[in-house]
Amino acid sequence: MTQAVQDPTLIDLFPLSDAKDWQAAACRGDPNHDAWFPYPSQDFAYAREICSGCPIRRACGDFATRTGQTGVWGGHEYDRGRLIRE
Numbered sequence: 001m002t003q004a005v006q007d008p009t010l011i012d013l014f015p016l017s018d019a020k021d022w023q024a025a026a027c028r029g030d031p032n033h034d035a036w037f038p039y040p041s042q043d044f045a046y047a048r049e050i051c052s053g054c055p056i057r058r059a060c061g062d063f064a065t066r067t068g069q070t071g072v073w074g075g076h077e078y079d080r081g082r083l084i085r086e
């Protein structure tokens with residue numbers, strides 16, 4: 001018998017943090033993974049809206065910078081830790 005493979009939730013994609021604060025992430029369980037890793041021509045209003053109500057927004061952006069993340073973190077878009085879109 002094979003087990004169904006579940007898509008990871010966004011919280012599963014936070015690769016380096018084991019801080020408990022991540023459990024409070026507003027994006028936790030969000031099913032729209034692609035929205036968090038937009039193409040350059042794609043807006044990220046969906047992700048930014050969720051981030052706007054997130055209690056760990058500042059820590060999230062700091063984490064992205066410190067650990068070289070790509071995608072939407074803390075309501076902004078990063079490329080390998082560099083802020084590219086506010």
Ligand code: SF4
Nearest residue numbers: 025027051054060074
């Ligand atoms: S600030 Fe945005 S990307 Fe970061 S944990 Fe919160 S909802 Fe997720």
